[in-house]
Amino acid sequence: METKPFLIALDLDGTLLKDDKTISPDSKAIIQKAMAAGHIVCIATGRPFRSSSIYYDELQLTTPIVNFNGAFVHHPKNDEWGTYHKTLDLKVVKEIIETAEKHRIHNMLAEIIDDVYFHYHDEKLLDIFSMGNPNIKIGDLRVSLGDDVTSILIHADEDDVDKIRTYLSEVHAEIVDHRRWAAPWHVIEIIKAGINKAVGLQKIAAYYNIPSERIIAFGDEDNDLEMIQYAGHGVAMGNAIPELKAIASHVTKTNEENGIAVYLKEVLSL
Secondary structure, three states, rough: OOOOOOOOEHHHHHHEEEOOOOOOOHHHHHHHHHHHHHEEHHHHEOHHHOOOOOHHHHHOOOEEEHHHHHOOEEEOHHHHOOOEOOOOOOHHHHHHHHHHHOOEEEEEEEOOOOOOEEOOOHHHHHHHHHHOOEEEEOOHHHEEEEEEEEOEEEOOOOHHHEEEEHHHHHHOOOOOEEEEEEOOEEEEEEEEEEOOOHHHHHHHHHHHHHHHHHHHEOOOOHHHHHHHOOOOEEOOOOOOOOOHHHHHHEEEOOOHHHHHHHHHHHHHHO
């Protein structure tokens, strides 16, 4: 009897990737075994495509990918699949920049797919964001931005992060969603309201005609919450935040202990 395929969605940092940002040979072998058995594997990440494409290629994927936590969904191997790009209105972006300037911010940056705009020069952040060779511009965002943006990041003092987030919730709740990066970063990430990984994953599931009960999604952070709730098998990594473990249908081993491989091996009998 032919088994119906599952759609397997993989978060990258803290999930598929070990702490050294590599994919373990065990995880890779099991994922490739799953694909050989007819299951569909995709990546759903907060990263832009340029800094997730190396893992897409390493796993030899031929599926659409969810980037920027759902704000950008496309198919790297098939232009006809369509591109879903949900942006933040430039006017709102400029209002947020004006307000952020009143706090002790270290930097702000805006991303439009693979173009990165820095408010101030910043060696440390430049190093992180230069993966995949984006076009980088440095200078006052109120002047340099001429288009709606995919996401904004605000790097602030720890004490100011909550104040800025309170402002975003009070003034722009209808328009933006925001989250705080995991320690040690005091970074606020802002995207269009109502956008998350589950929204992107739904597009991919519809394309392959896979119901939510045959979706296995793995994650570890607060930007995985909606996706883990949406998937029939919402799997939290052993290293996941408590809130994610609380709503997940399963908890597997950590990203350092091949958690993805352990779960897939058992559930898909690989």
